[in-house]
Amino acid sequence: MRFLNTPQHDLTYNDVFLVPSRSTVTSRLDVDLTSTDGLGTPLPIVAANMTAVSGRRMAETIARAGGIAIIPQDIPTDVVAATIGKVKASHTVFDTPVTVDPKATMGEVINLLPKRNHGVVLVVADGLPVGVLTEADTQGVDRFTQARTVMSEEIVKVSPADSPRVIFDQLAAAHADYAVATDAEGKVLGVITRKGALRAAIYPPALDPQGRLMIGTAVGINGDVASRAEALLQAGTDVLVVDTAHGHQDKMIDVLGQVRQVRDRVAPGTPLVAGNVVTAEGTRELIEAGADVVKVGVGPGAMCTTRMQTGVGRPQLSAVLECAAAARELGKSIWADGGVRHPRDVALALAAGAGSVMVGSWFAGTHESPGDLQLAPDGRAYKESFGMASARAVKNRTKDSSGFERARAGLFEEGISSSRMFLDPERPGIQDLLDFITSGVRSSCTYAGARTLPEFAERAVVGIQSPSGYEEGRPLHSSW
Ligand SMILES: NC(=O)C1=CN([C@@H]2O[C@H](COP(=O)(O)OP(=O)(O)OC[C@H]3O[C@@H](n4cnc5c(N)ncnc54)[C@H](OP(=O)(O)O)[C@@H]3O)[C@@H](O)[C@H]2O)C=CC1
Numbered sequence: 001m002r003f004l005n006t007p008q009h010d011l012t013y014n015d016v017f018l019v020p021s022r023s024t025v026t027s028r029l030d031v032d033l034t035s036t037d038g039l040g041t042p043l044p045i046v047a048a049n050m051t052a053v054s055g056r057r058m059a060e061t062i063a064r065a066g067g068i069a070i071i072p073q074d075i076p077t078d079v080v081a082a083t084i085g086k087v088k089a090s091h092t093v094f095d096t097p098v099t100v101d102p103k104a105t106m107g108e109v110i111n112l113l114p115k116r117n118h119g120v121v122l123v124v125a126d127g128l129p130v131g132v133l134t135e136a137d138t139q140g141v142d143r144f145t146q147a148r149t150v151m152s153e154e155i156v157k158v159s160p161a162d163s164p165r166v167i168f169d170q171l172a173a174a175h176a177d178y179a180v181a182t183d184a185e186g187k188v189l190g191v192i193t194r195k196g197a198l199r200a201a202i203y204p205p206a207l208d209p210q211g212r213l214m215i216g217t218a219v220g221i222n223g224d225v226a227s228r229a230e231a232l233l234q235a236g237t238d239v240l241v242v243d244t245a246h247g248h249q250d251k252m253i254d255v256l257g258q259v260r261q262v263r264d265r266v267a268p269g270t271p272l273v274a275g276n277v278v279t280a281e282g283t284r285e286l287i288e289a290g291a292d293v294v295k296v297g298v299g300p301g302a303m304c305t306t307r308m309q310t311g312v313g314r315p316q317l318s319a320v321l322e323c324a325a326a327a328r329e330l331g332k333s334i335w336a337d338g339g340v341r342h343p344r345d346v347a348l349a350l351a352a353g354a355g356s357v358m359v360g361s362w363f364a365g366t367h368e369s370p371g372d373l374q375l376a377p378d379g380r381a382y383k384e385s386f387g388m389a390s391a392r393a394v395k396n397r398t399k400d401s402s403g404f405e406r407a408r409a410g411l412f413e414e415g416i417s418s419s420r421m422f423l424d425p426e427r428p429g430i431q432d433l434l435d436f437i438t439s440g441v442r443s444s445c446t447y448a449g450a451r452t453l454p455e456f457a458e459r460a461v462v463g464i465q466s467p468s469g470y471e472e473g474r475p476l477h478s479s480w
């Protein structure tokens with residue numbers, strides 16, 4: 001990345017803009033977004049290791065689109081191991097359906113509908129699809145009515161051998177938007193929407209060497225980290241994140257050394273990610289201690305109060321730029337973690353040299369995040385998000401400690417315990433947000449004349465702008 005005008009101070013995403021340059025790339029679809037972080041996911045996007053963001057549904061869905069989710073440190077090890085197993089067993093193209101028994105009540109159906117973005121509950125009997133229910137079917141029916149009496153029996157069935165284009169055409173011909181993929185015995189393999197078929201042709205999934213969906217997991221730096229790391233590596237985690245607020249500390253270096261030994265014994269070659277830091281020195285020291293990828297960002301997170309509490313942190317673009325350069329010198333990479341609110345922020349992080357970009361709160365506001373869908377008084381749908389260093393998370397993390405210790409730990413909160421992440425009515429699913437992000441980033445690359453992310457980081461020209469420069473770029477939805 002080159003600057004048009006020399007920065008006099010550290011910069012964040014809003015402080016800069018990308019300058020278009022002459023390009024030989026004629027189509028946005030010619031851009032290869034494969035991550036340069038060594039994991040090589042087809043999409044350089046990571047769902048953050050936050051309890052309000054990454055669970056099984058998020059992990060599956062984002063991996064099908066080529067990214068990866070990191071299951072947070074606060075989830076019990078056996079639960080994480082089971083999650084890894086479920087994600088690895090799920091189909092790499094077809095979505096997991098929301099299913100009910102024919103005798104399930106419509107009350108259950110109403111609760112289950114928002115769990116996935118396809119807006120359909122599939123009624124299954126003995127593994128065979130027997131009916132479908134949509135939002136419209138839930139209107140005006142008693143909550144105790146059984147699904148079988150309301151469901152439609154018209155189901156479009158496709159074969160796993162059909163190409164996405166064939167499935168798309170089949171659905172269009174049937175004037176339907178939801179197909180069930182079945183095996184030779186007619187049992188459900190997965191489901192797919194028209195948009196899903198379109199996406200299946202654009203997004204290759206993120207797969208492990210055995211051809212299964214990828215998933216990552218996190219550990220903290222307290223407690224028996226080596227045992228948890230061993231269990232997660234044995235369960236098949238594709239990447240292990242060692243995560244703490246202040247990554248540039250002795251305890252992190254010590255724990256990273258232990259985790260590296262476990263990794264070399266149990267699952268050599270599995271990348272280790274460590275953070276968070278914001279300096280070249282911190283980056284180098286974590287790489288020397290065993291990190292393959294360094295997680296960069298202190299204070300930019302939407303749930304994060306660190307900067308207001310402590311004054312500590314660093315504007316994220318400068319942090320990413322400096323740490324990415326330091327990692328590159330050692331043949332390693334970084335993840336830009338936090339502060340991403342628009343597709344442009346992802347593009348700027350990649351332009352600054354990030355291998356992948358980690359997104360938290362933005363993704364909390366989707367159907368696939370773990371929280372329950374709630375309605376605000378004005379009728380808008382939201383999910384609750386909270387910081388991993390909030391009193392709420394700290395309380396949960398220290399549940400085995402004494403009351404005194406828990407209360408003391410709670411005094412050191414550096415995150416907010418409750419925040420509403422509204423679902424964008426235009427983009428309520430994680431795949432909708434990924435469409436939004438990738439179309440933006442593909443376009444950024446072609447404006448810079450780049451076909452790949454290394455080319456983008458090399459060719460990007462960035463200028464510094466005033467707050468009014470940023471404001472000018474915002475769309476206006478009504479007259480002024
Ligand atoms: N990216 C960011 O800006 C931030 C991210 N987070 C996220 O919150 C989660 C919890 O992290 P964390 O609070 O580190 O909890 P951890 O459970 O990882 O514990 C942190 C450990 O580091 C010690 N420590 C020393 N100095 C500090 C410091 N300045 N801040 C925090 N701990 C320190 C603590 O000891 P003692 O308690 O005795 O001081 C404790 O033993 C992680 O997922 C982390 O990524 C949290 C804050 C900032």
Ligand SMILES: Nc1nc2c(ncn2[C@@H]2O[C@H](COP(=O)(O)O)[C@@H](O)[C@H]2O)c(=O)[nH]1
Pocket residue numbers: 048049050276297299300301302303304305306337338339340358359360361362386387388389390414415416
């Ligand atoms: N200081 C804190 N930082 C936190 C907390 N919880 C999460 N985080 C960090 O934010 C990013 C995600 O950023 P976002 O802007 O996409 O939401 C996450 O990966 C952590 O590094 C917290 O409680 N305090």
Ligand SMILES: [K+]
Pocket residue numbers: 299300301302303304305307
């Ligand atoms: K913040």
